[in-house]
Amino acid sequence: MTTGTLYALCGLGLFGIGLGGIILRTHLLHKIIATNVISSGVFLVLVALADRTRGGRPDPVPHAMVLTGIVVAISATALALGLLRRFYRETGRCRLPEPGSLAPGSLAPGSLERWSPERRSEGGDAEKGNAEKGNGEKGNAEKGNAEKGNAEKGNAEKGNGGEASGGKGDGCRTW
């Protein structure tokens, strides 16, 4: 086995580990790290396979490709982290809801509970729950503003009514 093959296999291993991580880990920061592990793996395969050239010189083309790839990866990572911070700031959580459960129309009546409360307790720490509760209150207050934008009914009941309308199946509101 040549060095190239060895490192290519290692890259595949990283690819697999990252893939498992992105599927199985729930915390978004973990998922983002996992994508970076996957990309490291792919880059390693790319260079390691091209390491086996005839002439004896390493092939610069894959090196350039990996350089490009690293830059693309950091761009995507930075964007994902920006999204995560924003998402956290607005929801107090670091996990994606189940696909579709947040999309208001497709939310079955019971499905909101399916992911919010149990996930909330799953971190195992009370502080998080508190953080979210505080957040939720703030969210309600805030909703007053948002809905004024919508409905131009701009009065106080509307702000409070947000909670009631949450029952309509709107995933975000009951937080």
Add this chain to the structure above:
Amino acid sequence: MPDLVIVAPILVPLVAGVVAYVAGRLRRGVAIAVAVLQLPLACGLAWEVLRRGPLHYEVGGWSAPLGIQLYADGLTALMICMASIVELAVGVYALGYFEWTERESQPSDHTPPGPSATGPAATGTTTSESAKRSRGGSFWPLSLLLAGSLNGLFLSGDIFNLYISLELLTLAAVGLIGLAASLDALAAALRYLLIAVVGSLFYLLGVSFLYSLYGTLDWQQLAMRFEFDFVSRCAIVLLVLGLLVKAALFPLHFWLPAAHGSAPSPASALLSGLVLKAAFFVILRLWFEVFPHPRLALAGQLLGGLGAAAILWGSLQAIRQRRLKLLVAYSSVAQIGYLFLVFALASDPAVAWNAWSGTAYFMLSHACAKSAAFLAVGSLQLAARGGEIEDVTGAAADHPVTVYAFALAGVGLMGLPPSGGFVAKWLLLRAALESHQVGLAIVMLAGGVLAVGYVFRVLGRAFAATDGAPQRPIPRLMQWTPLVLALVSVGLGLVALQPLELLRIGAPFAPSSSAQSAGLSEQAGLGEQAGLGEQAGLGEQAGANP
């Protein structure tokens, strides 16, 4: 100068995107000017391709294995025309959209804060106001960069360059979804970003296998050197799997409805109309022009089967939706299914041309119809102050133009004559029947019937008697642009000959002229077989001597 024809569709929007990023208040003007300019550029490219056959351009003057090659054939030209039409319409619509949303939300910002909004919140609103303006402003550079990346992807002759283009599209799409700033949009954008990045990495791993096997990244050289061995098959699986995620084929579509349903409407139109097509375009290219091999037929059947499943599943979900934009987004899931039927159909060489050209035409007409539908729905939603289908009750009375636009777009989605969707489905159906894949034909018909179902769910509400509250007025731009785009999608059925002739150039299948002309003349009701034959002959000639 003919060389410029192939570079300009990439150069102009990308440079304009950079300019729009720094230009401050000029950005809107820049964006619109470029959107208008792109249409003649795309037509120029199509004309050159028609005249000279497939075009090659070596960027930097380095020939293929070392440098990057741009390549334009009929399919590329058609895609670029498609993109420029949709981008123009979306750009014009967005002018009205962002101006209007800013204007509409401003008064509420200035109203005295309610009991919930205390002092700090009030300062918060001023912050938010400027943020909002700049956010509407970010649409322009993002959409320009998106347009440039799309054209770059369609023109690219290099599989690594395709990877970068795909990533550009992903990041631009995420930015566009993020413009909506709603929580749904954030979650959808995050999910889309993670999934799309992993998809790209699958693709890149496939690229690395191919490169280490064949020592080239140029797909035409790859096509010449390609051997169907085990490693290559692994590479095919990786490439196609990565792209399937981005094209949202049925079991991998789960990110799509939320992402397209929560983006701002102009962005949804771009994403559903164009970005999905880009990933599919790459699969189409690679599958039929790089890896064509009889033993791919089985995998093709699998993809076709998934496509059929997507048609049924997406349509049924669309019918079940309560929200307008999700309905349209699920319709995209279904329509993507039609595109994938080609992999099952084209395994029979006799019908391959019909299936392939039908699919390409389907991309074109679906891009127009779906974008029009999203734009129309966006207008209706704004007018109705709500995104539920219920909310548009009676919209036809207040906004007849918009409702009419949605209906026309629906005609395209359902594939009724004389729309472009009809031509495409007709070609696909013929291919299915002639290759005795009756199941697929039935699914196609069922998909059409189901599309009638979901389109009429909206139309039914729109035409229902209203219960009083009149809807808000919306700017003219936002009423007429969807209508024009929808008219284009319908009109595509009447001018099908020219695009199909364009497609012929550099096509992977020699058109079996008898089936082709018979099919076309029947559906288009033109009956000028002789003329068509002539045109076809010309097209072939043009293709032969570039």
Add this chain to the structure above:
Amino acid sequence: MTLLDGLSLLSIASGCFFFVAGSVGMLRLPDAFTRLHALTKADSAGLGLLVLGLGLQADSWWTVLRLLLIWLLVLLSSATTCHLIAQSALRRGAALRRGDNDE
């Protein structure tokens, strides 16, 4: 193997020993401050010995100079980082207890 090689080998080996010791200390020592102590030992002494060993092997003074420069920079930055971490640990009251996530 010349004397120079031998010296170089010795120096590199002892440098590696410092690194191993530093890592073990990092893992085994009970609180932030003692761990920092272990780490900076590895940084300064271990790296210094490595640089010495490599410098003996270098073929030009220019290279030796650059190796020394590297060492100097690492010394500077590790001292600063150590200072900052210790300060922040102090402020957080993490002193002298087993911290799981302090450094």
Add this chain to the structure above:
Amino acid sequence: MRGGRKTADRTENTDEGIRSKAYSHREVSTMSPVLWILDALFCASLLGLAWQTLRTRDLFKAIVLYIVFGLMMAMAWARLDAPDVALVEAAIGAGVTGVLLLSTLGTLSAARGEGSQRGGAFASAVPVAGLVTGLVGCLVGVLAVAVWQLPVESPGLSAAVEARQEESGTSNPVTAVLLNFRAYDTLLELTVLLLAVLGAEVLAGSEAAGSEAAEGGVAAQETAPRQETGPRQETGPRQETGPRQETGTRQGPDAQQERPPAADRDPVLRGFVRLVAPAMIVVAGYVLWIGGEAPGGAFPSGAVLAAMSFLLMLARAEEGPRLSRRGGRWILVAGLIVFWGVGIAMLAAERRFLEYPVPAAKGLVLLIEAVAAVSIAATLVALYRGGRLVRRPRRTVDSEFRS
């Protein structure tokens, strides 16, 4: 075996010292069993680190492990004769990514005043996890067989690159590929960076009622204005900043340590920065310049500059030259503008797009790289700061910019 490849054929027209540093392992890379075992150990530790990174529940630990992983990757690149990649991986892959991850973790855990945050459980029950592991394992297994079956030698393009090296205007083959043979890729790559900045800016800046809110139904869950009450607030560092954020830049890589703004009165850090920052500028210039001949170039150089900026921010010494927001934007896109400008100039000179005339190639490559390095550094800083290079706009600039 890699024994066959040696340095004999390198055109040695550059500083011998650098060569011997950068490629020194080549002499010993004949595949001896000892070396093989070392390689295998190295790969195993890479895999182990990745595994631990994704397995641990403590996110802080995960990030630190990831940074270590990135540094190990850099060594792997060096081992694979890819010193250019090693430089960029160490600087960007490990360094900047690590900074971004840590600062994000800071924002996340600052909300709860904790130093670290639990990563939470795995997604699913054991059978599902088993299924996923099995599937991924199968995929990797099949791919491994494919890798195993690859011919021992790959065709590659090194010969082609070597043949045209003379015309490329640079004697570092990787730079030649990046900035000449495949310059178009690099141009698009810079566009990717711009898109990331744009996206980050959209996300960080859009605090307001979204357009969808006006559109109606789509639940516009609006964020609190920044001055919210609630548990997140008593924290020190905040990462996100709106256009008016006045709190400056307390957060740094160690933001989660909840440091009061002590750096102002911290003489050690200030002294260190004062010493190191100029040196880093010199290094960045050197790396850029040497990129024409040896490992280096715009990306590592930009990363060094960005690292310097992070340091300056950490020491709160970043005031420096005053910039308007628009000025910041110009810096961010300067690299792209020059790159496009060169490409278009070539078109105007009746050449192909990005086809440099051979005598001018060296100068053009250097020009593009120099400007690109600054833009890359600016971009990395901007990504760290939520899409803006300039954090504290003066009001006038802000209002002027509102269109």
